[in-house]
Amino acid sequence: MKLTVRQKIFVFTGLLVLILGFSHILTNKFYMESLFDKFRKEEISASYLNTTPGEQIEILKTYFLGKMQQMWLEKWVLFVVTGLFFSFWVSGVLTIPLRKLVAAIVRVAQGDLDVKVPVQSKDEYGKVIQAFNDMTLRLREAEEARRRLVADVAHELRTPLSIMQLKLENAQQTGQYVPPEMLLRLQDEVIRLSLLVEDLHILSLAETGRLGLDFKPLDLSERLEQIVDDVKMEAIENGLEMSYYSNTRPVTVMADARRITQVFINLLTNAIRYTPEGGKISVVIEDKVQDGDKVYTCVSVKDTGIGIPAEELTHLFDRFYRVEKARSRHTGGTGLGLSIAHHLVRAHGGFIRVESEPNRGTTFTVYLPLNI
Numbered sequence: 001m002k003l004t005v006r007q008k009i010f011v012f013t014g015l016l017v018l019i020l021g022f023s024h025i026l027t028n029k030f031y032m033e034s035l036f037d038k039f040r041k042e043e044i045s046a047s048y049l050n051t052t053p054g055e056q057i058e059i060l061k062t063y064f065l066g067k068m069q070q071m072w073l074e075k076w077v078l079f080v081v082t083g084l085f086f087s088f089w090v091s092g093v094l095t096i097p098l099r100k101l102v103a104a105i106v107r108v109a110q111g112d113l114d115v116k117v118p119v120q121s122k123d124e125y126g127k128v129i130q131a132f133n134d135m136t137l138r139l140r141e142a143e144e145a146r147r148r149l150v151a152d153v154a155h156e157l158r159t160p161l162s163i164m165q166l167k168l169e170n171a172q173q174t175g176q177y178v179p180p181e182m183l184l185r186l187q188d189e190v191i192r193l194s195l196l197v198e199d200l201h202i203l204s205l206a207e208t209g210r211l212g213l214d215f216k217p218l219d220l221s222e223r224l225e226q227i228v229d230d231v232k233m234e235a236i237e238n239g240l241e242m243s244y245y246s247n248t249r250p251v252t253v254m255a256d257a258r259r260i261t262q263v264f265i266n267l268l269t270n271a272i273r274y275t276p277e278g279g280k281i282s283v284v285i286e287d288k289v290q291d292g293d294k295v296y297t298c299v300s301v302k303d304t305g306i307g308i309p310a311e312e313l314t315h316l317f318d319r320f321y322r323v324e325k326a327r328s329r330h331t332g333g334t335g336l337g338l339s340i341a342h343h344l345v346r347a348h349g350g351f352i353r354v355e356s357e358p359n360r361g362t363t364f365t366v367y368l369p370l371n372i
């Protein structure tokens with residue numbers, strides 16, 4: 001039935017009123033007729049006919065009023081019982097979905113998120129049940145994400161911690177002098193841990209929209225030139241060529257300079273990390289690129305590196321996601337860089353696109369809205 005709950009209640013009560021109304025008219029009609037017949041048979045006798053017309057009317061009146069009073073009482077009892085029974089039945093039928101929903105909500109409140117209530121109607125209850133099912137699905141996903149996050153964080157923390165523990169135990173047991181190289185390695189692990197904790201902190205702030213960005217007009221072309229300059233040394237050390245190109249200048253965007261710098265540092269360190277010696281990395285900025293009905297400033301970070309298989313691209317911006325974990329582990333990445341970049345760009349009202357071909361190279365393009 002495609003009626004809303006309100007329409008259903010209206011139809012049912014209307015039906016009750018109609019039934020009671022009709023039965024009132026019908027019972028009155030038949031009862032009156034039978035009463036007249038009865039009166040004719042029982043009361044109209046010779047003695048009745050001998051009375052004056054005034055007395056005859058009085059007898060008729062008393063007879064009818066007495067009988068009618070009794071009938072009204074019986075009818076009233078019958079109507080009240082029928083009305084109550086009907087209302088009890090209708091309220092039961094109309095609240096079946098609500099009772100199912102309440103039972104499901106109680107289960108969710110007790111911590112059981114695996115509940116699903118079947119949607120059997122398109123009325124308000126149907127919509128509420130659908131919304132409830134969507135809500136529990138989101139809760140299940142959030143719970144799953146939380147579990148995964150805790151497991152990932154624990155896993156990432158365990159490795160550097162166990163390395164440090166082992167080295168310190170060794171040094172303590174042998175009682176030997178600790179050489180500076182070993183202290184340096186321990187320090188490296190501590191730095192790795194602090195970076196990881198810092199990344200997680202930024203990520204959690206960005207995900208919950210509590211990052212508190214300091215938007216100011218920023219000349220992105222100038223800023224990119226500085227960033228490229230800063231990482232160029234590292235690229236050269238890795239045997240890579242790095243170039244920067246801007247078609248116009250200045251390219252002003254409203255952005256938080258510190259966070260936007262972090263986005264491009266993450267993309268550039270990836271490009272350096274995942275491009276073998278002899279490769280090329282180029283950064284190109286274009287202002288006023290139309291996408292749909294919006295205009296963006298676009299920055300592409302293009303490398304000629306190892307590339308990313310097509311099936312991996314959808315997970316690339318997930319937390320802790322690394323293509324071929326072993327390969328990336330060796331290079332020291334934790335798989336948070338792209339996730340952070342994605343959230344920071346989103347907080348600026350933009351988005352990142354990626355194109356890649358294994359063994360040919362990867363291009364990440366950051367779209368930032370011109371006016372936010």
Ligand SMILES: Nc1ncnc2c1ncn2[C@@H]1O[C@H](COP(=O)(O)OP(=O)(O)OP(=O)(O)O)[C@@H](O)[C@H]1O
Nearest residue numbers: 270271274307322323328333334335336337338362
């Ligand atoms: N330019 C690129 N070329 C090839 N693979 C890439 C490139 N950028 C990212 N990837 C792949 O995507 C994965 C996720 O990148 P992300 O920056 O999130 O993590 P990471 O570099 O491994 O670690 P982190 O940035 O946290 O130190 C990387 O592990 C790598 O496998």
Ligand SMILES: [Mg+2]
Nearest residue numbers: 270333337338
């Ligand atoms: Mg990275």
